Amino acid sequence: MTPPDTPTNDNNTASLRDGIATLAGEILAARGEVAAGNDIELGSFMTKVSAFCAAISANPPSDADAPMIMTSIEGLVNDLNDLGRELAELQASRDAAKDNT
Numbered sequence: 745m746t747p748p749d750t751p752t753n754d755n756n757t758a759s760l761r762d763g764i765a766t767l768a769g770e771i772l773a774a775r776g777e778v779a780a781g782n783d784i785e786l787g788s789f790m791t792k793v794s795a796f797c798a799a800i801s802a803n804p805p806s807d808a809d810a811p812m813i814m815t816s817i818e819g820l821v822n823d824l825n826d827l828g829r830e831l832a833e834l835q836a837s838r839d840a841a842k843d844n845t
Contacts, residue, residue: 757809763796764816771823778830793824 770792774784805813 757805757812760800760805760809760813761816763799764813764820767793767796767820768823771820771827775823775827775830778827778834781834784831 770789774786774789777784800813800817804810
């Protein structure tokens with residue numbers, strides 16, 4: 745039995761995976777907008793990412809779930825890096841178009 749003053753882990757695998765899936769879906773949608781040449785607003789998205797990271801930091805997943813969650817988070821980081829690269833390419837193409845006018 746766990747003593748009452750021992751912290752418990754509320755970040756179960758299912759809730760963490762749901763949070764990661766939600767963020768991944770938003771990244772995918774943002775990448776689609778960028779691919780279509782549209783601007784995206786990152787402020788609210790970055791707030792969600794920060795809140796998710798803070799929640800995991802404050803209440804990390806159990807040791808048994810940590811490797812799977814870390815792999816999922818690494819996938820998110822890769823997707824974010826791709827989004828950043830795509831945003832930079834969009835801006836570069838816009839800048840080049842301005843220079844040609």
